[in-house]
Amino acid sequence: MSGWGFVFLAYGIVWLALLLYLFFLKRRARRVEKELAALRSSAVKKN
Amino acid sequence: MAQAAQNKTRGRKLLGASALLSVLAGLYFGLIEAPPDAYQGNAQRIMYLHIPSILTAYLSFFIVFIGSCLFLWKREKRDDILASSAAEIGVLFTALTILEGSIWGKPTWGVWWTWDARLTLTAILLLIFIGYLMLRSLIEDETRAAVCSAVLGIIGFLDIPLIHMSVYWWRTLHQPPSILRPDKMPWENIHPSMLIALAVNFAAFILLYFYLLSLRFHVGEMEEEAKTRKLYRGSL
Amino acid sequence: MELLRQTVWLLRKDLLLELRRRESVVAMFFFGTLLLFVFHFAFEIPPDRAAAMAPGLLWLAFIFTGTLGLTQLFQAERENHCLEALLLGPMDRAALYLAKVSFNLFLMLLVEVIIFPLFWILFNLAFWELLPSLFLVALLGTMGFCVLGTLFSAVTLKARARELLLPLILFPLMIPVILATVRGMEILLRTGQFEEAVPWLRLLVGFDVIFLTAGFLIFEWVIEA
Amino acid sequence: MRIVIRGLSKSYGLVWALKQTDLVLEPGECIALLGPNGAGKSTLLGLLSALLHPTTGEVLIDGQRLDQGSSPLRSAIGLLTPSGHLYEGLTLRENLHLFNSLYGVKKSPQEIDEALDTVGLGRWREEYVSALSSGMKCRLGIGKWLLLQPQFLLLDEPYGVLDGSGVDLLESYLKRLCRSGGTVVMATHHVSRILTLCSRALILRRGELIFDEPRQQPWESFHRTFAEFLPRGDQWSS
Numbered sequence: 001m002s003g004w005g006f007v008f009l010a011y012g013i014v015w016l017a018l019l020l021y022l023f024f025l026k027r028r029a030r031r032v033e034k035e036l037a038a039l040r041s042s043a044v045k046k047n
Numbered sequence: 048m049a050q051a052a053q054n055k056t057r058g059r060k061l062l063g064a065s066a067l068l069s070v071l072a073g074l075y076f077g078l079i080e081a082p083p084d085a086y087q088g089n090a091q092r093i094m095y096l097h098i099p100s101i102l103t104a105y106l107s108f109f110i111v112f113i114g115s116c117l118f119l120w121k122r123e124k125r126d127d128i129l130a131s132s133a134a135e136i137g138v139l140f141t142a143l144t145i146l147e148g149s150i151w152g153k154p155t156w157g158v159w160w161t162w163d164a165r166l167t168l169t170a171i172l173l174l175i176f177i178g179y180l181m182l183r184s185l186i187e188d189e190t191r192a193a194v195c196s197a198v199l200g201i202i203g204f205l206d207i208p209l210i211h212m213s214v215y216w217w218r219t220l221h222q223p224p225s226i227l228r229p230d231k232m233p234w235e236n237i238h239p240s241m242l243i244a245l246a247v248n249f250a251a252f253i254l255l256y257f258y259l260l261s262l263r264f265h266v267g268e269m270e271e272e273a274k275t276r277k278l279y280r281g282s283l
Numbered sequence: 284m285e286l287l288r289q290t291v292w293l294l295r296k297d298l299l300l301e302l303r304r305r306e307s308v309v310a311m312f313f314f315g316t317l318l319l320f321v322f323h324f325a326f327e328i329p330p331d332r333a334a335a336m337a338p339g340l341l342w343l344a345f346i347f348t349g350t351l352g353l354t355q356l357f358q359a360e361r362e363n364h365c366l367e368a369l370l371l372g373p374m375d376r377a378a379l380y381l382a383k384v385s386f387n388l389f390l391m392l393l394v395e396v397i398i399f400p401l402f403w404i405l406f407n408l409a410f411w412e413l414l415p416s417l418f419l420v421a422l423l424g425t426m427g428f429c430v431l432g433t434l435f436s437a438v439t440l441k442a443r444a445r446e447l448l449l450p451l452i453l454f455p456l457m458i459p460v461i462l463a464t465v466r467g468m469e470i471l472l473r474t475g476q477f478e479e480a481v482p483w484l485r486l487l488v489g490f491d492v493i494f495l496t497a498g499f500l501i502f503e504w505v506i507e508a
Numbered sequence: 509m510r511i512v513i514r515g516l517s518k519s520y521g522l523v524w525a526l527k528q529t530d531l532v533l534e535p536g537e538c539i540a541l542l543g544p545n546g547a548g549k550s551t552l553l554g555l556l557s558a559l560l561h562p563t564t565g566e567v568l569i570d571g572q573r574l575d576q577g578s579s580p581l582r583s584a585i586g587l588l589t590p591s592g593h594l595y596e597g598l599t600l601r602e603n604l605h606l607f608n609s610l611y612g613v614k615k616s617p618q619e620i621d622e623a624l625d626t627v628g629l630g631r632w633r634e635e636y637v638s639a640l641s642s643g644m645k646c647r648l649g650i651g652k653w654l655l656l657q658p659q660f661l662l663l664d665e666p667y668g669v670l671d672g673s674g675v676d677l678l679e680s681y682l683k684r685l686c687r688s689g690g691t692v693v694m695a696t697h698h699v700s701r702i703l704t705l706c707s708r709a710l711i712l713r714r715g716e717l718i719f720d721e722p723r724q725q726p727w728e729s730f731h732r733t734f735a736e737f738l739p740r741g742d743q744w745s746s
Contacts, residue, residue, distance in 0.1 A: 003089030368593035
């Protein structure tokens with residue numbers, strides 16, 4: 001593994017991990033937004 | 048209320064876009080623009096990742112400390128969400144920092160892990176973070192979990208300087224400082240374009256960190272609101 | 284001085300309970316000696332290296348024994364909801380903290396006083412004249428362990444898997460104490476002069492003072508959470 | 509002892525243990541707290557004794573909020589639950605000595621022995637609490653009160669363990685306390701005792717206060733509301 005090999009390994013893992021985290025975070029955000037919208041609409045319907 | 052939420056999300060998108068831009072700039076400067084280092088060759092380029100991510104690791108621990116103090120003082124759920132979000136992202140950045148450190152160690156010292164002061168300190172920080180998240184998940188009652196995590200956040204932060212001192216004294220005992228040691232602050236005699244690369248990457252990491260933090264904080268607040276709505280849906 | 288009086292009464296209660304049941308002391312003592320034997324078998328210690336490795340092994344034994352003591356610390360309060368009985372009254376919460384710190388310190392020092400000479404015999408070390416100064420270093424280290432350990436024993440009081448969680452949280456924070464105590468003892472053994480180890484001892488004293496005050500102030504919120 | 513409860517509620521996770529409640533407990537009142545299991549009786553007692561932090565609202569005891577830190581006013585609160593709140597490893601006397609000193613109450617050993625005699629535990633003075641039956645532990649709880657003289661008493665189902673003379677002992681103590689301006693809240697299922705002892709009844713169901721009336725002679729409204737919770741064929745439900 002020459003110098004470049006290590007660089008790509010490091011950069012690859014770091015940015016992959018950050019993108020994965022962002023992806024799961026976005027998914028979690030969408031799921032909560034959907035749930036919240038349902039709760040808000042049901043609350044509006046009730047009163 | 049909707050207007051405030053509107054420009055908050057717009058602010059977040061702006062932050063996200065600028066984070067993306069600066070990350071790309073950082074990659075360009077770090078990988079293409081800056082020349083290879085005289086001693087370490089290209090492997091030295093990992094430094095542009097390593098130094099900024101160490102900073103974000105310590106920055107997130109500071110935010111956990113701030114959130115914990117505010118929570119213990121005013122007992123507002125918002126501060127607790129800030130602390131837990133900062134801790135979650137802090138664990139990610141600290142783990143990545145250690146990964147970068149060991150990948151950088153292989154070409155420069157020939158071993159994946161050395162008990163170098165900076166690597167050890169980041170590892171300890173990771174252990175405290177993991178303890179923090181474990182503690183928060185293993186206590187059922189939320190207010191108790193919030194208070195106990197806040198206490199660990201504060202005590203952990205107060206302990207950092209002591210850990211630094213003891214690890215550095217321990218390090219100087221065992222391994223006299225050598226030229227090749229990467230924890231010699233690299234900006235003494237450094238090529239200008241390397242300095243730019245480091246600066247750009249610094250900005251990239253800070254922006255990215257605050258983008259992720261604001262997103263995670265927003266998710267935390269929404270989850271909290273969903274919980275209270277479910278709670279109140281039954282009675283009032 | 285109400286605080287002191289309450290602390291003394293709570294400490295007296297803990298000591299009385301311990302005197303009658305003797306569960307923590309005996310368990311900690313035998314666990315400590317057991318560790319010494321285990322270390323002896325686990326590490327092939329050449330006689331000349333014994334002095335260098337002694338502090339590390341000794342302190343490792345104390346840390347694990349201390350953790351055993353910490354998980355038992357609030358056991359009396361967990362029976363019959365006695366903690367509620369104490370919190371119900373106008374008792375100063377910090378008095379409970381000070382009482383528990385001194386109780387655990389007393390237990391650990393009791394065990395250390397026995398295990399130190401035993402360790403010397405088992406590993407047939409010389410330096411008998413160094414024992415008092417070594418014990419001072421161990422005292423400061425144990426103080427640091429008890430100060431933070433008691434606080435986190437209360438923090439993890441109502442957590443699930445609290446016996447696992449307590450060491451997981453406590454040991455990373457204990458690194459300055461572990462390093463300072465072991466290095467301090469090692470320097471004493473190697474050079475024999477006390478001045479050499481003073482910087483490490485100053486670190487230990489700083490650790491004890493900072494976290495005694497922090498624990499004193501924070502304990503109330505933890506125990507009542 | 510005047511206790512004001514404003515907008516008090518307590519939730520665990522997504523479940524309401526106690527919904528929004530407003531109450532005023534006047535000095536001298538002996539209040540019965542009734543309701544099926546899991547109605548929130550123990551939660552309300554925990555909140556009243558300032559051992560639990562409310563989710564919303566507050567409990568003001570003589571105008572002060574007590575659930576943050578220690579305050580001298582806490583010495584006025586007495587709690588008696590089946591768990592006993594006593595150290596198993598200590599003897600009866602040592603338990604009383606300990607709590608006296610923690611409450612800052614100066615009592616001579618003779619007074620302690622006297623208290624133990626009045627609650628009928630004189631013979632067990634040097635025994636360990638672990639040797640006591642739950643009924644005797646409950647009597648020791650009353651003995652503790654004799655020494656600490658709390659003004660605001662909270663009891664959680666004392667009748668389950670006490671024998672005949674124990675019940676008389678408890679009720680005479682409660683009556684004396686209410687006459688001297690103390691307040692008592694007792695969670696129990698024994699309707700027969702309530703009708704003779706208590707001046708007011710509260711009924712909780714799933715965390716909600718559904719009945720709160722002082723005692724009048726016929727008290728049909730109480731029987732109607734509480735009938736649903738009585739076992740079938742209980743003479744009080746008819």
